[in-house]
Amino acid sequence: MAECEALCSRVGIMVNGSFCCLGTPQQLKSRYGDGYRLKLRVSGELEPIQEFIRQHFPHSVLKEKHLNTLVYQLPPTGLKLSEAFRDLERGRETLEIRDYSLSQTTLDDVFIHFASQQSEEQSLAGEEEEEEERRVGHYGPLPDIVTHSRGGVRYTVVKDDVTIT
Secondary structure, three states: HHHHHHOOOOOEEEEOOEEEEEHHHHHHHHOOOOOOOEEEEEEOOOHHHHHHHHOOOOOOOOEEEEEEEEEEOOOOOOOOHHHHHHHHHHHHHOOOEEEEEEEOHHHHHHHHHHHHHHHHHHHHHHHHHEEEEEEEOOOOHHHHHHHEEOOOEEEEEOOOEEEEE
16 A cells, blocks of 8 residues: 555545545545554553553544553544644653654554445445345245146246246
């Protein structure tokens, strides 16, 4: 998707054969993105940093936690980037933050969001088909020729054709 951002002036995403969105990469990220991603690498304890993030970014969600790295999702509303950078810089030394990055949701994230919708729809459709099969039953393939007589009338079914004699 990085190529799309670099080369395309408009991008469209299709789900199940229908366009879900069309616009510039920036429009799609702003409209369908999850806000911002804050990645912190630390030297010290994680708990004080987690408390700091809860205080300064109350609606943030911890997405990843690996050894000395924390990744948070920050909502797009109510976040002023200047204040975010100011708060992070003020707490950098006392919290032993080695480095951090604050970036907007990527076009990859938007694409994955729509792809998960397609997966959910396919999963629901598959469940409906399974339920229908359970309700109706599955008897296997029909034979090529079926002959049946009733009341002096003989029915012969050859694949999709019916002959009444």
